[in-house]
Amino acid sequence: MSHIAVERNRRRQMNEHLEVLRSLTPSFYIKRGDQASIIGGVVEFIKELHQDVQSLEAKKRRKSPSPSPCASPRPATLQPSPKLSESSQIGGPHDNFKEVGTCCNSPMAEVEAKISGSNVILRTVSKRIPGQLSKIINLLEKFSFEILHLNISSMEDTVLYSFVIKIGLECQLSLEELALEVQQSFC
Template sequence: MSHIAVERNRRRQMNENLKVLRSLTPCFYIKRGDQASIIAGVIEFIKELHLVLQSLEAKKRRKSLSPSPGPTTPRPLQLSPTPESSPFITHNNNFKELGACCNSPVADVEARICGSNVMLRTISKRIPGQIVKIINVLEKLSFEILHLNISTMQDTVLYSFVIKIGLECQLSVEELALEVQKSFTSSDVLCINEI
């Protein structure tokens, strides 16, 4: 087999594999049709699926550690200063990021400062209208939504936001995580009173 035939076969296999990857990935992850964009989109999709899997495993562990079914009292919100105890595993040893997690039986919420923006992620069961509640909370707290990504797996949904901090906003990441967490348990949108 000549070198040209081997190279032609390799390209054909690469193109077939890229078509399969593109068909398995939701369209909004892939911005353009070139190879680099397809691979970058697939990587982003796999990262999101990995986060959902970690959340489901964490909930499974929490469920197995909880006492047998019966009358249960609702677990209070748990606020941790760093995202290490969260299903959101984001390690970057090159620089320190400020972040907080607010977990409850209803949802896990992580907020962290990343450069001049805030990354906000929530994992919960699907709740009709929940995305609108979160967006209303963010807008009332003077945040501008730059990017929103929604990933679902069975009855679990992951909302990933990149938000810009408004000039009037005086919240810490802990307060932001807590306010977004409150939107999961309230029938109407909550807003922090100005200090």
């Protein structure tokens, strides 16, 4: 086989594999169709999935026999966060990888909210509660958020909701306030 044919076959295989990666990755992770953007988006998606797995494993390890119905949440700020309506300053064109976030945990649920680029990534880990997803969606819509992506993962009686949400112009909540509001929806 000639060198040209070997190279053509290699490029064809590479393009096929990139297309498979692109089809397996949610579209908002891939900004453009070039190879570097596809690979970069896949890397970000895998990092997020890895965090989801770690969160679920931690929740499984901490599983308590009988959590109290609704203990008061304990916010744990990772970094100070500005008002979400000012997030355009955080996610500007030269600042795509800066992340600001907060956690709010209780025996009922773990809630994490962080700004990534121009969106908010919101994750909750809790025991399976009928109707809880609807409560969270209604709450986000009430505060002018647009849900871009929702991923639901479950293991036994634990469920992880992972939202990517767009911040509405009318939104006046800080990340801490958002995490606390979502935390209180579990009560």
